[in-house]
Amino acid sequence: MKNSTPEERQAELQRAEENTKNWTRDRRVWDYAEMCKLYTNTALRLILLKDLRRKGFFIANAPQDTDTEVIDQSSTSTPIKQVLPPTSGSTEEAGEGAAETSDSGSSDKANPTWQKPTILRMKMKKMGLYAKFPPETALLAQFKDYLKNTLLVTKCQQEVDNVSRILRYIQPTGKEVHLDFLTKSKEAMTFIRELNSVKMSPSTIINYIKSMIRFIEHLKLDLKLAKKDQAFHNNCQKYIDILKTLRKPVLKSLCTDTVRKRYDWFIGDKQTLHDCQRVLRVTMKDMLGIYGKLLERKHVDKKQKTLFRYYCEGILILKHFQRPGAVQGMTTSEWFNKRLHHGRVCVGVREHKTATMQIATFALTKEEASFLDHYYLEIRSGYLKDGVDDRDKFFLSISGRPVSSATNDLRRLHEHYKLPNIRSQVVRRVAGTEANENFSEEQKSAVAHYMAHSTEVAKTHYRMRTMEGVVATANLFSCLERSTSDESGNEGTSHRRKRARETADEDVKDFSTFLECFPVGVTGQPPTKKQRTDAGFLPGRVFYDKWRVAQYNQRAEYLLSQYSRHPPTVHKVAKIIGKEGWKGNHPRPEDIVAKWKPAKRVQMESDAGIISSVTKQSWLGLAIKDFGGSKGQGVVSTKAFPKGSIICDYHGKVITAVEGMKLMESMKDEMGYLFFFKAGGRDLCIDAQTFPCECHPSVETMGRKINHSSKNWNLKPLHCLINFPEGARDVILFQAMKDISIRKELCFDYGVNRKSFRGGGLNLEWLDN
Missing domain, CATH: 1.10.443 (hpI Integrase; Chain A)
Structure with a gap:
């Protein structure tokens, strides 16, 4: 009123004084009976009663119970933001305001535990779920010290606050926590139910229960409390059991929520x-x-x-x-x-x-x-x-x-x-x-x-x-990023739309169908645009890029397979790449050197897939074919195998070499299925002659049917000491030494004069481990 006349200023002053008197007369008096109608929650009502008395309000018809008296009268000297009492139509505002003041200064931003109010916190305050004990409460201070110094939980304030809110809900009044809360399991159940009613997430509710369980476990370790009451330990354990029972439906709800999110992601639009x-x-x-x-x-x-x-x-x-x-x-x-x-x-x-x-x-x-x-x-x-x-x-x-x-x-x-x-x-x-x-x-x-x-x-x-390993994987991700972003970084809007349509149409045909038409091999070339179109695929680069990534991976595996015992050098890897004639889409020699790991055979010996295939004799991609005439039966591939793949094993009973020689002498001119090898100074033999074997009486094992070839062999036997659950066992594995296409016969060099013996699997030239 800078530009007002003295009379106007005096009139405004008198009006303000009259309003102040009216507010003091009408608004500083509360009726406890009216409060009971407004707030049915007893805990919230007592907290509100305590705070109104602390601020100097008069409460008519209030109970004279000492528990409802002000905890700390000295706190009235602390400036606290005034909360206006509600009128008959402002029930919600009064509930929020009263709950806010009940949190012992929670609205003070200077408090390190202060948090910005959210809708969830306001709902909790309205329902009396957010009030806490003072930080200096003895049991809570001990619990915080236990978390920091014993369990080494540096950021434990949230966990202490969770416990404090549960205890304050169970015990609405008083300065210190009373241990009789262990007998009030019903209030704890109500608190968890109320958390669920305010739409708190299941994971947060589980954190509340977890914090309370840890607090009670801390109490169980307090020898002073255990000595005072012999039944104290049993009460603590019963309370923990109750909390764990309350946790079960929350965990179920969490699982349901997680499954829903995963389903939404599964059916939603996929991002690249x-x-x-x-x-x-x-x-x-x-x-x-x-x-x-x-x-x-x-x-x-x-x-x-x-x-x-x-x-x-x-x-x-x-x-x-x-x-x-x-x-x-x-x-x-x-x-x-x-x-x-x-x-x-x-x-x-x-x-x-x-x-x-x-x-x-x-x-x-x-x-x-x-x-x-x-x-x-x-x-x-x-x-x-x-x-x-x-x-x-x-x-x-x-x-x-x-x-x-x-x-x-x-x-x-x-x-x-x-x-x-x-x-x-x-x-x-x-x-x-x-x-x-x-x-x-x-x-x-x-x-x-x-x-x-x-x-x-x-x-x-x-x-x-x-x-x-870190560098090799980072380079691997760079390759993936290049393949997924190819032709998309600088293309125009029309080109991007066209590419999106091609991608949607091309997804109609599965990538596995594409691989059947264009098998991925170490030595192959990616299909051209014309080849893809002639095979019924759109000329887009979606499957083309995936094919190149798959070939890149196979070439990396092949290069690593060449150095199972000794680390490669950049020069040697580059020499192999030049020998294979690869002009592009292959790892750098430096990446192979960085990625190399010793003892690859040891990895095979503990590989779960190989162990399962040997145990079940479930080798995929193989079939027995009758070639007729003197050649008889052999094994052909029903899928493409890249160079270095493990095809199958030579399955049979492992006996000594002496026993194998006696068995060979008894066969005379019959077809022989014996495999002699050395392992760790032992002369051994795999007897595949006795058929069917004891462990697979109804299965025709593939290894014994693989034919001989001294010039066109594509498999090489490899001895491994496989770590089966029942113990280590000698096994001969067949490894592909070149890319094997579909319907290709599998052969390896028996190393034996074929004039004296017929049939598959007889190896008189020792395989030395």
Whole structure:
């Protein structure tokens, strides 16, 4: 009222004073009977009664129970935001306001445990589920100390808060937690039911139950409490059993929810790796501009610095499939310790949320490493502030504190460029799916090696991580990205639409049908556009690219199979590639050297697939054919086998060489099925003459039917000591020494004079292990 007259100001002052008197007279008096009508929840009503008394309100007809008295009268001196009592039509607002003030300062942002109100939290406050005991409560303080110092849970405040809310719901009043809550299982059931009614996710409800179970287990370990009451231990165990019973339907609901999400993903539109990494391509031009400014030490504004940081995080999440926890946990020390290996910059991260005994690893290209290095030198250094602990983290926010959510940063990057958000979980799932469709079993293990950080997965696929493996897998992903993004990066809208139509039409024919028409081989060439069209396929590159990826994988496996005992050199691998006449679509010699692993035969000896095939005699892709005449029966392929494949085994009873020679002498001119070999200084023989064998009385084993060829043999016998569940056993495996096409006869060199013996499998020239 700066421009008002003195009379107008005086009139406004009198009106304000009158309003203040009316509010004091009408609004500072509550009727407890009216409160009972408004709030049927006893716990919430008592909390509201306590807070109104603390703020100086008069409550008419209130009970004089000492439990409802104010806990700490000194708290009235603390300035707390006033909550207006409701009128008859504002029940919801009063409930929210009263619940908010009941949380012992939860609305104070200075409190480190303060959280921004959400719809879910407001519902919890309205129903009296969000109130907590004071942090200094003895049992809760002991529980927090137990989590930090005994269980080494550094971030345990959320777990303590979960327990505090459950206990406050069971015990609405009082300063300290009373142990009689162990006898109030009904209230605990009600709390869990109420959490479900506010639409809390099953996983969060399970966290509440898990926290409470851990709290009671902590109480069981307290010897002082156990000595006071002999039945205390039994009461704790009964309460834990009740909580576990309550957890079962929640777990079932969680499983249902998970299955629903997986079903939605299964029937939904599938994204490709190219789609997931779109934001990196769209932002590249802007990021190169910022990168140039950083190189020239020109001014870069705050917004551009933030976007550049988002982009660097996106490289690790979208391009190298790292979890957000690994990005947030990366430190400057780990960046200093990066290593250049075979053209890639290898980085390891020790601390991340999924870590137990494993590290997160990734291999950056030199360009990507340069982006991160300039972020560290030019941007991160400007974020550092005196008095703010950066905890040595690599990625910092503008405030100088470590980035708390790489997921949110990635979302903001997508929002800035108006693109659909892609989360870490999505891109990792897509990468795993495409790897599963295009990679071999060994390469799938390498993918799990690269993307998985948990100990459980690590035990399945690997033990220790090496830079060679990380670099090889990063190069493998680069190959997959090139194949999925070919002809899509610079093509126009009309071309993209045409390609999309071709993809949809081409999917009508399955890729397996394509492989039947054009088998993948180490020495083959990809089908031309005319060949694909003549076979009834559209000229699109979808199956063409998959074919090339499959051949690339087979060629990598073949090159590695040439060096089972000694590591290869770049020169030797290049010589084999030149000898095979491969002009393209093959691994670099450096990649094979980096990927090589010793003792490949040892891997065969423990391979679950080989063990199963030998045990069940279920070798796929083989059939017995009668060639007629003196040749008789033989084995032909019913599918294509790439070079280095294990075809089948020479199955029979393993006896000594002496016993085999006696058996051979008794056969005279009959057809013989004996295989002599040496293993570990032992002279042994496989007796396939006694047919059927004891272990497979109704199965015709394939190995004994393979014919001899001294010139055109395509198989080579390989001795292995297979680790069966019942113990190790000598086995002769047949390995393909060249690409074998469909309907091709399988042969190996018996190494015997055919004038004296007829039939398959007699090998008098010892196979020396």
